[in-house]
Amino acid sequence: MTATRDPVFTSTKFVDPTPAPKSVPPVEEIGLTSAPLKSASFFIGQYCKDYNADFMLCKNENNDPEHCLKEGRKVTRCALDLIKKLRENCDAEFEKHWKCLDVKNQDYYQCRKEERQFNSCVFEKLGLQKNIPGSPEGQPQINEKRNPIMKPHQK
Amino acid sequence: MANNLELLQSFSHQPLMSTPATQDLPPPGGYSEVKYRRYLPKRGPSGLVxxxxITAVCAFGFYRVAQxxxxxxxxxxxxxxxxxxLIPLLTAESDRDAFRRQQAALNREAEIMKDVKDWKVGESVYNNTKYxxxxxxxxxxxxARQ
Structure with a gap:
């Protein structure tokens, strides 16, 4: 993450109201809470792989927030584009999954049923697949495992 | 001897051997068998079993734990x-905000220090160009204060 610190007071909350300088093109922020982001994160990682890698390489070059604004805008636009596509194609499944994550402590293993429906829908409509790098080969990924040991404790 | 017996009888008031002598014998057919062995009913599987x-149950349990x-x-x-x-996405967003606040701070600094001669706005305190x-x-x- 950035090395910047949010100016948060313990007594009052203050947000600097100054708008961004005109030289920076405006970009719509992603505006999602953690649960939808977590639900879509593997698809964001796959769909926006090039932009994300470009941005991270840029950040590696220089950690100045000003240095990678252009790449950052591309990253955000790409993610927004994907979210829009998800909303158009798999709205119900997406909503079901992230609402489940929201309730179930954001644990993937507690929402496998919803996740399977969401993943299959995204694969059919958008051709994106959930790949977890570094998973052991020769056995199904943890999200596709039938009858896992770690199951939700409550139905 | 016969005289002695007669003499003895003549002294005693009761006849000496009025009933025929009997011996203590086992009942007809003999005594029943004496059960000297402890009788304990079967008490389940043996210790080895x-x-x-237990070993098998524990082994299965540990296998499940490992899995x-x-x-x-x-x-x-x-x-x-x-x-x-999600890191690039979140970093990009926070970078934009950080840049916006940084520019605002630099503008404020320029406004406050406009009368000071040779004041460089946003000059690094370090003698290098690294961020x-x-x-x-x-x-x-x-x-906005409360």
């Missing part, structure tokens, strides 16, 4: 990668 059973540990490792990996995929994170100094306007 119980020991083997569960491997599975938890994969769950952790999944969680970690979901966060890694460093500035201290977060926030000037809260009067009307």
């Amino acid at each position: 119980i020991f083997a059973g 569960g540990n491997l599975e938890r490792r994969e769950l952790k990996r999944e969680n970690l990668w979901s966060r890694i995929h 460093y994170t500035r201290p977060s100094v926030v000037v809260v306007p009067e009307d």
Whole structure:
């Protein structure tokens, strides 16, 4: 993450109201809470792989927030584009999954049923697949495992 | 001898051997068998079987624990990668905000220090051009204070 610190007071909350300088093109922020982001994160990682890698390489070059604004805008636009596509194609499944994550402590293993429906829908409509790098080969990924040991404790 | 017996009888008031002599004998057919062995009913599986059973149950339990540990490792990996995929997006957003606040701070600094001669706005305190994170100094306007 950035090395910047949010100016948060313990007594009052203050947000600097100054708008961004005109030289920076405006970009719509992603505006999602953690649960939808977590639900879509593997698809964001796959769909926006090039932009994300470009941005991270840029950040590696220089950690100045000003240095990678252009790449950052591309990253955000790409993610927004994907979210829009998800909303158009798999709205119900997406909503079901992230609402489940929201309730179930954001644990993937507690929402496998919803996740399977969401993943299959995204694969059919958008051709994106959930790949977890570094998973052991020769056995199904943890999200596709039938009858896992770690199951939700409550139905 | 006969005289002696007669003499003895003549002295005693009771006849000496009025009933025929009897001997204590076992009942007809003999006594029943004496049960000297302890009689204990069968008490379940042997110790060896119980020991083997406990070993088997424990072995199965440990196998499940090991499988569960491997599975938890994969769950952790999944969680970690979901966060890694979001890092660029979140960093980009916070960078934009940081840049906006930084520019505002520099403008404020320029406004405050406009009368000071040779003042360089946003000059690094270090003698190099490498980026460093500035201290977060926030000037809260009067009307925003509580």
